[in-house]
Amino acid sequence: MEPKNRSKIQIKKYSFYYGDFEALRNINIDIPENQVTAIIGPSGCGKSTFLRSINRMNELIPDVHTKGELFMEDMSLFDMDVVNLRKRVGMVFQRPNPFPKTIYDNVAYGPRAHGIRDRGILDEIVEQSLRSAVLWNEVKDHLQKSGLALSGGQQQRLCIARALAVEPEVILMDEPASALDPIATLRIEELIRELAVNYTIVIVTHNMHQAGRVSDHTAFFSMHKDRAGYLVEFGPTRQIFTRPEKQLTEDYVTGRFG
């Protein structure tokens, strides 16, 4: 079944290597626009590597190379300026990583890096982003407090607000709730659903129930005998969880392995 939305990111015959080790083999996915795409699969199958390929964060690691192509709206990611790419493709990490700065400065960091100095515009962006991340009401009276003074769940929403502040089109989330308690997790999941109206979201998760709750489409990754990760199946989440085409997918989503 084809995604009904037009595709935002196209991955074509993409392989990724750490030195000689092939971490991803021949991945083909079209990630649909303004929907949530979940990446699930057993540990070590390259989910995070795949996610970090989309904003080219893997380039920070020495001795890596790739084959194949990644496109965003028909433009190759490798032809884009990396700063411009990361402005358009934001990222939220596994562990909340606010900077040791005030809440305000955390959110204003991105816009400032992109050259916005006007205090009025910054104020507006900060408020908007915190509102979108459903954090505004909790922090509006102490924006000058350090971001590190917030609770784990609040910190993660701050990181989401920080990512939203540079007005990205795509948001990558690497197990964004794995370090959080169940209530904070629920709030993040609700937030992801709300954000999907305006943003294309790709989320890596270990938690299959989470994938079922938040995503429109699910990609199931597994690995070959030589530990190279590959895409087993990609489709609408409901289909993956109820009528998967591959036996391996069914075994995984029903909890028989992984």
Added chain:
Amino acid sequence: MNESLRSLTRTKTQVRERKPRIASSNLAQRKLTQRIFFGLVWAAGLIAVAALVWIIGYVMVHGIQVINLEFLTTRPAGGVSGEGGMSTTIVTTLYLIVLTIAIATPLGVGAAVYLVEYTGDEQRENWLVARLVAIARTGVEILAGVPSILFGLFGFALFVSFLKLKFSLLSAGLSGACLILPVIIRTSEEALLAVPRSYREGSLALGANKLQTNLSVVLPAAMPGIVTGIVLSVGRIMAETAIFWVTLGGSYRLPQDLLSSGRSMALHVYMLASETRAFEKAMGTAAILIVSIIFLNLIINIISRRISSRSMGRMR
């Protein structure tokens, strides 16, 4: 039925009767060794502190006799009698600290930033850079262990003689900067390495470039560690004698410009003790020196605690 029930109870009893292999019978002995060890550690700590207190106490007791406002505010008169106070040496020490730190900090922190943040990429691309970086790292290690008088002789040969800067604040500042450069580089390197990678990734993922990341996230996060290195260096400059003996000269007059000679507090202590009869004035100067070093440490502790609490946000 009855039979089987009895056999069941028997097995149960047997299980209960099994002797534990690990007994806590050596509890008393373990407590004793713990107490002995505690006593040893405590004694070691006591001796170390006592020695320190004794030295400081000795200097204070002997020094306090000559310390008064006049001693602090009049300049040394020179001569073998060691007449006069120590005012110019206080000012000269301050000049020397400011000058040395101003020269060494930008170089040292810059070098550390280069070594930690930038060498990775370049080393991969260019073997020559990789080799040079390895040499630089080893060089810093070795320099940190070089006796200060060697820096003094180097400074004398290069700055005083060859560059004709004479015995002067500038010669002393440059030589002092060479002395503390390894300290600043190493402490800054360690502070930078302690900055979590997640800060850098968070910044880069927002589309900030490397320079912005380093200036706005990495350096501020490393600041408490860098400040610690600078403070250690200030203490070193205040305490060093030999290196300034051969670069600063020893004039007890107030330096008028960068090229005039001078005398730091530590140097004054040395000269009073070795060349005059005014031993108690040497002690008085030493007492002031110790008090200023203690104050320096206190102030810096407060500042760095405030910096880190502001960034960590536990206070407000």
